[in-house]
Structure formats: structure tokens, C-alpha cells
Amino acid sequence: MNLSQRALLMIAKLHDVLDELVTPLHQLHDHRLQCSKGCSSCCVDDLTVFEVEAQHIVEHAEELLATATPAPKGQCAFLDPEGACRVYHYRPYVCRTQGLPLRWVEEDPQTLEITEYRDICPLNIVEGEPVALLPAEQLWAIGPFESKLNELQQAFNPDEPQKRIALRSLFAS
Numbered sequence: 001m002n003l004s005q006r007a008l009l010m011i012a013k014l015h016d017v018l019d020e021l022v023t024p025l026h027q028l029h030d031h032r033l034q035c036s037k038g039c040s041s042c043c044v045d046d047l048t049v050f051e052v053e054a055q056h057i058v059e060h061a062e063e064l065l066a067t068a069t070p071a072p073k074g075q076c077a078f079l080d081p082e083g084a085c086r087v088y089h090y091r092p093y094v095c096r097t098q099g100l101p102l103r104w105v106e107e108d109p110q111t112l113e114i115t116e117y118r119d120i121c122p123l124n125i126v127e128g129e130p131v132a133l134l135p136a137e138q139l140w141a142i143g144p145f146e147s148k149l150n151e152l153q154q155a156f157n158p159d160e161p162q163k164r165i166a167l168r169s170l171f172a173s
């Protein structure tokens with residue numbers, strides 16, 4: 001097995017690890033999460049993923065991609081008419097943390113000052129429990145998993161280590 005094939009296999013493992021990590025957060029925030037089958041507010045159009053994650057979907061949804069019609073523009077191409085994901089088990093990283101309170105940090109290139117940002121879907125805001133006051137460990141930290149995905153992309157395609165693919169472009173039609 002070459003490095004590229006190994007990177008592709010590792011995507012499934014990475015998703016499994018991710019799901020294990022987000023499960024306790026989903027349980028913790030169960031009372032605020034309005035996310036359920038049919039709620040597709042986060043499933044916006046024009047999502048792009050690393051090529052290696054796109055290939056993971058291609059390998060598991062070959063028939064769907066060859067024969068099905070993408071959802072109309074304005075929403076993710078993988079949504080079905082009922083608002084459910086047609087590649088739920090193979091959906092990319094970004095879809096697996098949707099709905100959770102998120103935190104990330106950015107460094108000012110001039111001052112090197114670090115600023116923390118937080119966000120959550122407006123549907124999941126609970127009065128009296130502002131996301132700004134939650135302990136950091138109760139939010140999903142954006143950054144570490146993106147770095148791991150980037151490493152896998154580099155192994156998958158060293159010539160194009162930043163290559164991203166639009167989900168809609170995976171459909172034949």
C-alpha cells in the first residue's frame with residue numbers, strides 16, 4: 001500500500017476518532033442542540049473539503065454520484081428532498097461538528113496577540129447560558145483536527161497539499 005492509499009484509509013479512522021470525541025459534547029449540550037434529521041441549516045452550498053476527504057466520499061458513494069441528481073443550488077448537493085444527508089456515514093469532518101459550540105484562536109501577525117473566538121448555530125443558543133461563558137473544554141476546538149486532515153492531504157497528494165474539492169463537483173450530472 002502506498003502513502004496515498006494509506007492516507008485515504010486513515011480518513012475513516014480519523015472520522016471514528018472524531019465521532020468518539022464529539023459524542024460527550026453532544027450529550028453535554030443535548031438540551032440546546034436542535035440538530036436532527038431534516039434540519040439542514042448548516043448544509044450550505046459551496047462547501048469544499050480536502051481532496052482526500054472528497055475521495056473518501058467518492059469511494060463510498062460511487063453509484064449515488066453517477067446516477068443521482070444533486071440538490072438544487074443554494075444547499076449542499078448531498079441533501080435529499082427531506083433535508084437528510086445522502087452520505088451521512090461518509091460525511092466530511094466539517095459536518096461532524098455542526099451544531100456544537102465552537103472555539104478557535106487567531107494570532108495577530110503584527111502584535112502576536114492571541115484572540116479567542118466562539119460561535120454556535122443561532123438555533124442552538126439557550127437563554128441564560130451564553131457560549132461566551134462556557135468552560136473551554138465544553139466547546140469543540142477548531143484547529144487540531146484540521147491540522148491532521150492537512151497532514152493526510154499532504155500524504156495523499158504531495159504535489160497539491162492544499163487541494164480542496166467542492167462537494168457539488170463530485171456529482172456526474
Ligand code: SF4
Pocket residue numbers: 042043044047076077078079084085086087088091092095167
Ligand atoms: S455532506 Fe451531508 S452533512 Fe455535510 S453539508 Fe452536505 S448534506 Fe450536510
